[in-house]
Each structure stands twice: as C-alpha cells, then as structure tokens.
Amino acid sequence: MPTPQRLPIVNSDDGVWGDIIRQYIKKEHYDDGTDNAVNGGHQTITVRAGTASAGTAPITLTSGTLMTASEVGAVEFNNDSLYFTITTGTSRRKVALYDDSAGATGDLYYRNSSGYFTRLAVGSTGQRLGVASGSPTWQDTTYPTATKTSGYTVTATDTVIFADATSGNVTITIPAATSFSGYRFYVKRIDASANTCTIARSSTDTIDGATSFTLDVQYTSVMLVSNGTAWFIL
Numbered sequence: 001m002p003t004p005q006r007l008p009i010v011n012s013d014d015g016v017w018g019d020i021i022r023q024y025i026k027k028e029h030y031d032d033g034t035d036n037a038v039n040g041g042h043q044t045i046t047v048r049a050g051t052a053s054a055g056t057a058p059i060t061l062t063s064g065t066l067m068t069a070s071e072v073g074a075v076e077f078n079n080d081s082l083y084f085t086i087t088t089g090t091s092r093r094k095v096a097l098y099d100d101s102a103g104a105t106g107d108l109y110y111r112n113s114s115g116y117f118t119r120l121a122v123g124s125t126g127q128r129l130g131v132a133s134g135s136p137t138w139q140d141t142t143y144p145t146a147t148k149t150s151g152y153t154v155t156a157t158d159t160v161i162f163a164d165a166t167s168g169n170v171t172i173t174i175p176a177a178t179s180f181s182g183y184r185f186y187v188k189r190i191d192a193s194a195n196t197c198t199i200a201r202s203s204t205d206t207i208d209g210a211t212s213f214t215l216d217v218q219y220t221s222v223m224l225v226s227n228g229t230a231w232f233i234l
Contacts, residue, residue, distance in 0.1 A: 014020045066092070082118075110136050147190070148172065153202075160186045163215065165195035174224055174231055177200045181228030188221035199224070 007024055008017035025031075030043035061077040070092040076083040082095040098109050098117035106122030112135070123129070123138030130139040141232045147162040154161065154171040163170045172187050189197045197215040199207065199222065207213050213222060213233065223234045 011208050019232070061122060064206055108136070145185070151190045154185055156180070156183070158185060160188070162188055162190050163197045164191045165189070165197045166191045166193050167195075169196045171198045171200050173200045174205075174207070177205045177226040178228060182224045182226065184234075186223050187215070188222060189215040189218060192218040202230070205230055208233050 003016070003019050003023045005023070005172075006020065008020045011133040013020055028042055028044050029039075029042050031039045040156040044121060050056045050058045061075075061082075063077055063079055066076050066078050066083065067074065067135075070085045070090050072085055072087050072090055074083075074085045074092075076085075076092070081140075082097065083092050084095055085092045094115060096111075096117050099117065103119055104122060106123070106215055108120045108129075110120060112118040118135075120136055120138075126141050127138040128141050130137055132139075144157065145160040145162060146158060147164055148170060149164045149167055151171045151173070152161070154175055163172055174185060187199055191197075199213040199215070201207055201211055206222065215222070224231045225234055226232075
C-alpha cells in the first residue's frame with residue numbers, strides 16, 4: 001500500500017506514522033540521510049494556488065525593519081518597498097513595482113523622486129518624449145510660435161519667434177549658449193517698417209562671431225543653434 005500523502009492521524013496510523021511524516025517532510029526538504037547541518041532546508045518550494053477569498057494569498061509578507069547589514073540573497077519587506085540583495089557588492093536593491101489597477105497599452109513607467117514607478121500615459125500620434133522639470137513628458141512635434149512687438153528674451157519653451165517692429169525697434173535676446181547646448185531657435189521678421197529688428201547675445205556670447213545680428217528686410221529669418229559655447233546661424 002502506498003504511503004499516504006498527508007500528515008499522520010492520531011490513533012489511526014500506528015506503525016506507519018513515521019513513514020508518513022518522513023515522506024511528508026522530504027517532499028520539499030533536503031535530507032542526505034546523514035547527520036548534516038544542511039538537512040532540513042528547503043530543496044524545492046511548491047506554493048498552493050490562492051483563491052478569491054480573503055486570507056488565501058499564496059505568499060504574504062509582514063512589513064518589518066531592514067537589517068542593519070545587507071545579506072546576499074535576502075528578501076526584505078519594509079513599509080511600501082520590497083528589497084532583494086544581490087551578490088555583487090552585497091548590494092540591497094529595491095524591487096520596482098507599479099500600480100496595475102490602471103493604465104493602458106503603450107504606457108511608460110519611470111522612477112519618480114521618491115523612488116517609485118510612476119505611470120506616464122501613452123502619448124498621442126506625432127508626439128515625442130521630452131523632459132520638463134526633470135520628469136519625462138509627451139511634447140508636440142509642432143513648432144510653438146509667438147509674435148513679439150518689443151524687447152524679448154528667448155526661453156527654453158520658445159521655438160519660432162515672429163518679430164514685428166511696426167511700433168518700434170525690437171530686440172530679441174537669445175539665452176546663454178552654455179545653458180542651451182543643442183537648442184535651436186528661429187527668428188523671423190514680419191514687418192516692413194524702417195524700425196530695427198536685432199537679435200542680441202547674452203553676456204559675452206557670439207552669434208557667428210559677432211555680438212548681434214540684424215534682420216533688415218521683411219520676411220527674412222535665421223535659425224540659431226548653440227554648441228554650448230556660442231551661437232551659430234544655419
């Protein structure tokens with residue numbers, strides 16, 4: 001008769017209870033048949049499937065305090081974070097988690113300032129991924145435009161500046177090249193007045209080696225690009 005796959009029953013398994021409990025324990029515990037300190041440890045772990053009922057989750061961890069010194073292979077749960085310690089450098093790493101109760105196909109997740117995954121909803125067709133205030137954001141690929149009728153200093157959110165000097169001279173000042181490496185801006189004059197339309201530098205920057213550039217004719221334009229030290233007209 002095969003040994004039953006269960007724990008012994010009191011007053012019912014006389015003479016065979018030892019075989020039953022041995023089989024029960026050895027199903028997932030290691031034993032080499034000798035007096036050995038490694039015996040008794042798990043050699044395999046089979047977790048029974050959970051159900052929809054409360055309190056039946058296959059694995060439930062209780063939040064505790066992280067060990068003072070990390071240990072290789074350790075799994076630790078503290079407050080809202082799950083950790084695993086790798087071998088290299090005995091380094092404790094936080095397991096990245098995200099909220100699966102919301103979201104859609106194509107969503108992206110990034111690490112926020114608190115070290116948690118944050119969902120970035122999928123963008124629209126034609127948008128590109130950019131950065132704003134240190135976090136990823138979807139940005140339109142269209143060029144934002146602005147018309148300026150007086151002095152104005154270009155910012156990172158500008159792309160196309162329409163300069164209109166009809167009411168008086170207009171000076172468009174481009175930002176410091178050191179802070180805008182790789183940026184490009186477009187400036188176009190749209191009026192036909194005799195007033196001046198000047199593109200001016202910041203600090204000691206140069207524009208194609210000069211301190212400024214003038215748009216003298218209606219509908220003329222320039223594209224300016226910074227290499228991190230100066231501005232160049234393309």
